[in-house]
Amino acid sequence: MTSLIAVLYIIAFALFIYGLMGLTGPRTAVRGNWIAAVGMGIAVVATLLTPGMSDWVLIALGVGIGTVVGIPSARKVKMTAMPQMVALFNGVGGGAVALIAWVEFRTTEGYAHEPVYVAIASLFAALVGSVSFWGSLIAFGKLQEMITGRPVTLGKVQQPVNLLLLVGSVACGVAISFGATSELLIIGLLVASAVLGVMVVLPIGGADMPVVISLLNALTGLSAAAMGLALDNTALIVAGMIVGASGSILTNLMAKAMNRSIPAIVAGGFGGAAVAAGGGSGEQRPVRSTSAADTAIQMAYASRVVVVPGYGMAVAQAQHAVREMADLLEGKGITVSYAIHPVAGRMPGHMNVLLAEADVPYERLKEMDEINSEFAQTDVALVIGANDVTNPAAETDPSSPIYGMPILKVNASRSVIVLKRSMSSGFAGIDNDLFYDPKTSMLFGDAKSSVGDIVEELKAL
Template sequence: MTGFIAVLYIVAFSLFVYGLMGLTGPRTAVRGNWIAAAGMVLAVVATLLTPGMGNWGLIVLGVVLGVLVGVPAARKVKMTAMPQMVALFNGVGGGAVALIAWVEFNSTDGYAHEPAYVAIASLFSALVGSVSFWGSNIAFGKLQELITGRPVSVGKLQQPLNLLLLLAAVGCGVAIAAGAASGWLIAGLLVAAALLGVMVVLPIGGADMPVVISLLNALTGLSAAAMGLALDNTALIVAGMIVGASGSILTNLMAKAMNRSIPAIVAGGFGGAQASSGRSGPERPVRATSAADTAIQMAYAGRVVVVPGYGMAVAQAQHAVREMADLLEDKGIQVSYAIHPVAGRMPGHMNVLLAEADVPYERLKEMDEINSDFPQTDVALVIGANDVVNPAAETDPSSPIYGMPILKVNTSRSVIVLKRSMSSGFAGVDNDLFYDTKTSMLFGDAKTSVGEIVEELKTL
């Protein structure tokens, strides 16, 4: 039986890796998910076959409850709420690891007869898992607008307080590893780590939230891998390391895309829901346009680049955008899509939305690829994007987003921005693009506006 279980684990994590490879493109992503899910089923079966596994009633109850909660939540969630769901489900994983570490502490009398590496790995899992669980819940609350998206901190005491909580959690862990078996110590570790997770994420504003989600995901993976080491569970080690490694790489890429260091993001700094201005002085004029004028301008263009942002996601305008692009292409106009790495509220948010609308994936161009094409673009159509197209990131050293790589739509021959109002983006700073002489503003709901453009294009 031991050999059979080992084979199941090997097949399981092989399917994890193969499934992850499928996530590199929309055509293979669904298949990749199913392959990885099959690997998880095998891993669960292998775990249940482990000698000494008991309490089947509680196991069945847990599986049933998980299915009853997880399946409806995943099926009913809107694409605009996907970042919140990712944050919440990721947090659940960290919480599960922390609880397993707690159970392991209790079942071994405080690791009394366990090797040192088991105690250290388990305590690491408890600390990091608890941070991930509570931090992810705060991220969920911010994204769901259950709590303010603005940075919330205690000022200059923020970093000393975070350090104190970290030292308290580590101190409890060191005491346990040294032989103390008091249940109050493991409880203290979990509570201190929980408070640390809350206090780390609260001061982080909406502009940094995509990176926070990715970072917490990586932490959950690392805690799971450490727990697998403590439990001698091969599948848990491999799966955790895959999540931890991929999450860490993605976090680093996202931070670079925002010209921000990960320590600076964790320390908090900017990003919030409040409206503020990057410049002072008299109100600057903007030029409004209509759906009819927008349709005419694009109909006589040779090349149009669509720049999607969170506004498109909120309005669920991706299908209307695809219909508009089809009409333009029927007229011989070249249409492509410019994707910024942090557009939306999570990595790949725009890619997923456009893939859902069957937009050909080869039309989606990453920032580094498309920026050189904007000077040859007749019309750049910005749909709900804000900070990622703000020229202040390159021209205004006093701006909080200065230095952040942007989509250089301002170098296009003309720019049309679809937006509900003149409100600021997640970073809370004014957008200089809106006041550019070559920019026209089409105010209103993105889906409604694009729908009106489609009707106008049909008449041309």
């Protein structure tokens, strides 16, 4: 049986890695997800075959509840709500790890007869898992707009309070690892780290949420790996390390894409209070409106059009209409491509997934570094719901909260048309200077309806 379990784990881990490789592109992502899911199923079976496994009724009950809750949630969730779903599911993993650590403390009488490394790994898992769970709940609340997406801070005492909570959590863990067996210590560790998770995420603004979700995901993976070490469970160790490593790499890449350091993001302050364009003077500047008919004519006589998708496109579910519009333009001999910012939308790859859903050819999707040099040769840049990632203030206004963040340089195009419901600000809570550029025209309304009107006008030309 031991040999069989080892073989099953090896097969599962190979499928994890192979499935992860498939997630690198839209064409192979679904297949990769299924492969990894099969691997996880095999790992679960191998774990259930472990000698000494008992409480089958509780195991079956847990699997049943998870299935009843998980499948409908995954099937019904809208693509626009996927980031908060990811945050919630990720948080549940961290919370489960923290509870397992508590149970291990109780069943081993405070790790009294366990090796030191087991106590340390379990306590680390408890601390990090609790931070991840409660931090993920706050991220979910911000994305779901159950709580404000703006930073909520304690002002100058924010960081000292966070440090005090961290020191308190670690102190409880150190006391336990040196032989203390009072259950109040493990409860204190879990409570202090829970408050720390809340206090770390609350001050972070909406513009940083994609990075925060990725960071919390990495923390959950690390806590699972540590718990696997404590339990001598190979599946938890390997799966946790894969999640932790991939999440850490993604977090680092996204932070670089925003020209931000991870400590600066955790420290909060990005995506602060809304200010008006032009240094927050409150100056009212005119914008130029346009119509679907004028937009269609302008694009029909262009030689190159770049579509810049953002969260507004996701909310309106306009990707299929955008694909139809692009097909009509290409039928007229116009080159159409798509500019993808690394943090457009609310999670990494948000725009890629939406456009892949509409069967947009993958080679038409251009990453920021590739497309920025092409905007100067672009006749029309069509911005659909993107806000902060196109804001020139990131390059021109040192007082702007997003100053230094790399953007899509759509303002270098010969003409810019922005599809937007209103003049409201984006996640960063600041006005967009692009809207007031003389080359920019605003087409107000729901993105799907606006693109549909443009399609009808193109058909009539």
